[in-house]
Amino acid sequence: MTNLYSIDAYRSSHIPTLPPGGHPKMDRAFQRLPWGHYxxxxxxxxxxxxxxxxxxxxxxxxxxxxxxxxxxxxxxSRGFFIRLQSALYMLYLMAALGLAISAFGVLILVFAILSDNPSLKDFINLIDALKWFYAVLFGCFFGGKYGRLFLASLNEKRLRSDPTGLYRREGLVRIKLKHGMFEAPFIEFDAYRIHTPSGRGGRYYNLLLQHRYSNTQLWMKGLVTDAMNPKDINAYWSMIQQYMDVSGPLPDVPIFEPFRQRDPVTEAADRESGRDPFFWRNMSNDQWRGEYESDYQQRLQHADFNEHSYHSCILDAHIQGRGLPLPDGPQGAMLA
Structure with a gap:
């Protein structure tokens, strides 16, 4: 069954020599994340x-x-509809927050009316004063909530036809471009933790895969997008590497659990360890919050991702000009 994997699939224990290349400006602006040391x-x-x-x-x-x-x-997932879905979700959250906060104010107004010889006209005036405000809030709430779900259902076929993603069995990254498709081995990408202003005095962090020998990029948004904690991105990168590394099992996280038996290396590891195939699927949100969340949050905060800099990166050790001397006739590309 291990013949499901291509000979070129990523194996952390068998990394070939790679030509020189890179993006020095990216290295100066953002943190390049090391390979290995999951x-x-x-x-x-x-x-x-x-x-x-x-x-x-x-x-x-x-x-x-x-x-x-x-x-x-x-x-x-990429594209305009994905961004629109994200915008609708934010609209839904903001409207929900607005409804919760305004409800407190309305209660104060109602108590004020009740304490001063209320009449039916007073309540009619209150409703008249607030009707358009709440019409907008409820419009945003339901429009954001159900509009996002409607877009998701319309967009699924288009997303399924987009080959952009990581291919474990082949060790490839495929990116759909405007004119064709870009395809390259996973080991030809450098991972960067990109930061942008949050607008609230902090930073948003995202994971970016940058092709070492061209200007092609893949923003790894979707599962983790605009994280406030930089360690979320390090953990995400650990998960991505483990996902692509066919010398070991799939990461033990919920999104891969239903398919673990379909991956030969993972199935063998689970059979040996006696792992419960429904461990995550039988877990409720309340059980996660009550029994596991605090422990995993502590693990993440105590993880020393700075312990292994790119100087000890297992991939850099195989790249000419980084861990290996440059050849007499350099190949590859050092891009700005």
Whole structure:
């Protein structure tokens, strides 16, 4: 069954010599994350979404179709509709917050009216004063909530036709471009923790895969997007590496649990360890919060991701011009 994996699939124990290349400006502006030294692949802030996804396959012992995440392909959602869905979700959250806060103010107004010889006209005037305010809030609330779900259902076929993602069995990254498709081995990418202003005095952090020998990039948004904790990105990168590394099992996180038996290396490891195939799928959100969340949050905070800088990166050790001397006739590309 291990012949499911291509000879070029990523194996952390067998990394070939790679030509020189890189992006010095990116190295100066952002943190390039090291390969290897996996730590804490569980990103606690994503667990609600992960458990919900895993529960879609709760009744299936051997799930066949994982989208956008499965044992063979880790799909990266991109495009205008994805951004619009995110905007609608933010609209829904802001409207929900507005409703919660305004409800407190309305209660104060009602008590004020009740304490001063109230009449029916007073309540009619209050309703008249607030009707458009609440019409907008409820419009944003329901429009954001159900508009996002409607877009998701319309967009699924288009997303399934987009090959952009990580391909474990082949060791490839595929990126759909405007004019064709870019394809390159996973080991030809450098991972960067990108930071942008949050607008609230802090920073948003995202994971970016930058092709070492071209200007092609893949923003790894979707499961982890605009994280406030930089360690979330380090943990996400650990999970991505483990996902692509066919010398070991899939990461033990909810989104991959329904498909673990379909991956030969993972199935063998689970059989040897006696892992419960429904460990995550039988877990409720309340159980996660009550029994596991605090422990995993502490693991993440105590993980020393700075212990292994790119100077000890297992991939850099095989790249000419980084861990290996430059050849007499250099190949590859050192880009700005």
């Amino acid at each position: 730590q804490s692949p569980v990103v606690p802030n994503t667990m609600k979404a992960q458990l919900a996804y895993a529960c879609l396959f709760k009744e299936e012992q051997d799930a066949e179709d994982g989208f956008p995440w499965g044992e063979a392909v880790f799909t990266i």
